[in-house]
Amino acid sequence: MMFDWEEKPELNITPLVDVMLVLLAILMVATPAIVYQEDINLPQGSKTKAYKKQKSINLKITAKREIFIGKQRFTFKNFADSFILYANTIDRKTPIYISADKALSYGDVMYVLKTIKEAGFSKVSLITNG
Numbered sequence: 001m002m003f004d005w006e007e008k009p010e011l012n013i014t015p016l017v018d019v020m021l022v023l024l025a026i027l028m029v030a031t032p033a034i035v036y037q038e039d040i041n042l043p044q045g046s047k048t049k050a051y052k053k054q055k056s057i058n059l060k061i062t063a064k065r066e067i068f069i070g071k072q073r074f075t076f077k078n079f080a081d082s083f084i085l086y087a088n089t090i091d092r093k094t095p096i097y098i099s100a101d102k103a104l105s106y107g108d109v110m111y112v113l114k115t116i117k118e119a120g121f122s123k124v125s126l127i128t129n130g
Contacts, residue, residue, distance in 0.1 A: 056095045061112060063101040076108070080115045087119040095123035 060068045065076040074082045096116055100109045109126070116124050 054095065056097060057090070059096055059098045059112070059116075061098070061100040061104060061109065063103040065104070065108060067112065079112065080118075083115055084119055087121070092120045093123065094121070095125065096121055097125050097127050099127040 057069060062068070067074040067076060067079055069086065072086070074086075098109070098112065098116075100112075113124060113126075
């Protein structure tokens with residue numbers, strides 16, 4: 001039997017590619033199901049400082065355009081001047097939460113928000129039912 005030394009062997013890699021694709025598919029399906037859990041020892045916090053709840057102001061605007069801060073009532077027309085006088089007794093860093101009736105127009109709520117911002121308050125939020 002004679003060998004042809006110049007003949008190059010043919011490599012059939014199709015079965016190898018098929019096996020690798022099946023292994024890749026198995027890996028992709030199994031990886032999201034693997035859950036890693038590591039126990040973490042958290043440091044102890046300082047127990048000398050107690051959390052101090054910050055005072056906040058809840059402002060409510062009714063559908064009749066009446067504005068209430070706590071039990072104090074303001075009219076919509078005079079709100080800007082009245083709030084400036086009311087704000088002189090309050091720290092400007094106090095957060096204010098505005099609850100407005102959904103029947104009010106956008107402009108009415110923005111008027112109140114603008115007045116509060118002009119008084120120097122920066123932490124103002126609108127409250128929703130969501």
